[in-house]
Amino acid sequence: MDDQSHQCPADRLNLPEALALGHARWQIELLFKLWKSQGVIDEWRSTHPWRILCELYAKLIAMVVQHWVVLTSCWRFPNRSWVKAASTIRAYAILLASALAGLADLT
Secondary structure (H helix, E strand, O other), rough: OOHHHHHOOOOHHHHHHHHHHHHOOOOOHHHHHHHHHHHOOOOOOOOHHHHHHHHHHHHHHHHHHHHHHHHHHHHOOOOOOOOHHHHHHHHHHHHHHHHOOOHHHOO
């Protein structure tokens, strides 16, 4: 695949839109870099393709839930480390999962 296949015609995307798209793409790349380093989504324990796919989906779901918890609990504190917050969430994931059984326990 050549570089031309990833380009958008100039008449379909103006400069502010292109900058916003580039910024969004960069944020997505940073998110996946974090998920790969912290959530180990690029490693698996099996050689069977369907098990690998299942493990990948499970890890992606876990990363989305973790990200949701970080955003809902740490968004108001920009001076806090989101990486440390995510690490704490992973440490207490079992308690969080059991709390999801009852909303009163979660709050």
